[in-house]
Amino acid sequence: MQLKSIISALVLALSVTSCSTVSKLVYRIDVPQGNFLEASKVAQLQTGMNDKQVQYLLGTPMLTDPFGANTWYYVYLEQRGYETPEQHTLTVNFNQRNIVTDFHLDKPLPDDSQVAVNNAIIESQKTEPRRWWKFWQYW
Structure with missing residues (x-):
């Protein structure tokens, strides 16, 4: 009787801890x-x-300089699933007449042409129209 309870406790403990060892089982959105x-x-x-041109x-901007309106910060942070977050910061500096004097991007952005697009057009093959009396061919 004692042995059954010990074995059942061990099986229960192993089954509960086995779920925690599997990494990346839960889906995380981007x-x-x-x-x-x-x-x-x-x-x-x-x-x-x-x-106005920069804002268009x-x-x-995400942030403006709290001590004056001469610096704008554009911050983009992306967390993809279980990857490490990637942050890009663009700093735009203005003079007193609100003209851009300089700007700085902390690290290069991914090229737009290399970004994978999920909106691919799927071309359908030309087939003859389905006839109701030939239903067995389409299963």
């Missing part, structure tokens, strides 16, 4: 946060643009 920065949009950014091109 979490993008902040301003989505595209390489093509950042390439269009130039010194000499005014603040890149959107509203």
Whole structure:
């Protein structure tokens, strides 16, 4: 009787802990946060643009300089599943007349042409129309 309870306790303990050893079993969604920065949009950014043009091109900044409105920060953070999060920060500096004096991107953005697109067009093969009396051919 004592042996049965010990064996059942061991089996229960092993079955409970076996689930915790499997890593990456639970699906985690991709979490993008902040301003989505595209390489093509950042390439269009130039010194000499005014603040309205920058805001039209890149959107509203995530952060502005708390001690003055002369620096805008565009921050993009992406967490893909179980990978380490990747952050890109674009800093845009303005002068007193709200003209871009310089900008700095902390690390290069992935190229837009290399990004995998899930909206692929699937071409269907031309087939003859289905007839109701030939139903056995389509199973």
